[in-house]
Structures are given as structure tokens and as C-alpha cells.
Amino acid sequence: MRIVFIGPPGAGKGTQCKRLVEFLGIPHLSTGEMLRQVKKQDTALGRWIASYLDAGQLAPDHLVMRIVAHRLSKPDCKEGCLFDGFPRNVAQAELLNDHLRSVGTQLDLVLDLAVVEEELIDRLLRRAKIESRMDDNYETIKARLKVFYTQTSPLLEYYRNLGLLAQVDGMQGPDQVFGQIKQAVLARMSERLEKRP
Numbered sequence: 283m284r285i286v287f288i289g290p291p292g293a294g295k296g297t298q299c300k301r302l303v304e305f306l307g308i309p310h311l312s313t314g315e316m317l318r319q320v321k322k323q324d325t326a327l328g329r330w331i332a333s334y335l336d337a338g339q340l341a342p343d344h345l346v347m348r349i350v351a352h353r354l355s356k357p358d359c360k361e362g363c364l365f366d367g368f369p370r371n372v373a374q375a376e377l378l379n380d381h382l383r384s385v386g387t388q389l390d391l392v393l394d395l396a397v398v399e400e401e402l403i404d405r406l407l408r409r410a411k412i413e414s415r416m417d418d419n420y421e422t423i424k425a426r427l428k429v430f431y432t433q434t435s436p437l438l439e440y441y442r443n444l445g446l447l448a449q450v451d452g453m454q455g456p457d458q459v460f461g462q463i464k465q466a467v468l469a470r471m472s473e474r475l476e477k478r479p
């Protein structure tokens with residue numbers, strides 16, 4: 283299965299992605315994580331990426347697509363993977379569709395984890411205290427949420443029109459959330475099996 287996981291920062295996407303990749307036995311492709319790895323390197327590319335990450339802005343679409351395409355070419359992605367944090371806007375979604383089509387495959391499901399904005403800010407500020415992630419300060423949190431609502435949320439309509447979207451209520455406890463995710467995944471799996479000749 284090839285699944286895209288969409289959710290605003292602070293929605294609990296990281297926790298749920300971890301559980302889902304364990305459940306399905308597929309690799310977890312987190313572009314935030316991949317970009318943080320590049321940022322760590324003391325290179326011109328690393329410093330360039332840092333300027334986007336530290337401001338809470340999206341890194342350039344083609345660059346992110348190249349990093350993802352490279353990861354997708356590894357053998358462990360053959361049977362599927364979970365995209366976490368990618369695509370982040372419609373342009374990236376189109377790049378991903380084109381790429382998947384060029385290698386003879388496609389997405390199976392897009393999950394959207396919905397949480398109201400006030401709750402997100404609370405959760406992110408709490409996490410900032412615990413993890414001291416560079417981009418978890420109030421200003422950057424606001425910037426990342428703004429990026430989500432202006433650039434990422436139009437993706438929901440985009441994927442709904444493609445018949446790929448399943449929405450999950452992220453305001454429940456982690457086990458209930460995961461229960462809903464499993465239901466959506468299993469429902470899509472059985473649809474796919476029924477369609478097989």
C-alpha cells in the first residue's frame with residue numbers, strides 16, 4: 283500500500299505514522315526527518331535547507347521530490363510506503379503523481395488527521411518544552427500552521443476529487459485515532475482486492 287498521511291503540525295501525525303508502519307510493515311518516509319538530516323550536514327545545501335526549516339517555510343518542491351524519489355528507488359519501497367509530511371502542496375502532489383506513474387504505480391489512500399487550531403498550538407508549545415526542537419517556538423509554530431492552512435489544506439480537496447481521501451478525527455485518544463486509521467486502511471485494502479481480476 284502507498285499511503286499519504288496529511289495533518290497539521292501537532293496533530294499527532296508522528297505517533298500515528300509510527301504505529302501504522304509497524305502495523306503494515308512498510309517504510310516510513312518522513313520528509314521533515316529527511317530534510318533535518320540534510321540540514322545537519324555542514325554543507326552549502328545543508329545551510330540552504332536550514333534557512334527554510336528554521337523559518338517554518340516549505341523547502342523547494344523539486345528538491346524535496348528529488349530526495350523522495352531517491353528514497354523510493356530503494357528496494358524496501360517496492361511493496362509500498364507511508365509518506366509523512368509529503369506532499370505538502372498541490373504542486374508536490376502533482377510531482378508525486380507523475381513520478382509514481384512513471385514507475386508504473388499509484389497512491390492507494392490519503393489519510394487526513396484533523397485537529398482544531400487552538401489544540402494544535404497547545405500541543406506544540408508543550409512539545410517545544412520537552413524536545414526543544416529548533417522550529418517549535420511560538421513564531422515558527424504560527425508560521426507552520428499558516429503554511430498548513432494556506433498551502434497544504436487545499437490538498438484535501440485535491441485528493442477527495444481523486445477518491446483517495448479518508449478523514450480521521452484527531453481529537454480523540456491515540457488508541458481511538460489508530461482504530462479509525464486501521465479501519466480506513468483495511469477498507470481500502472479490501473476494495474483493492476475486490477477490484478483485482
Ligand code: ADP
Nearest residue numbers: 291313314334335338339340341346367368370
Ligand atoms: P511538522 O509536521 O511538525 O511541521 P515536519 O517534520 O513534517 O514537521 O516538517 C518540518 C519542516 O520541514 C517543515 O516546517 C518544512 O520546513 C520542512 N518540510 C517537511 N516536509 C516538507 C515538504 N514536503 N516540502 C517542503 N518542506 C518540507
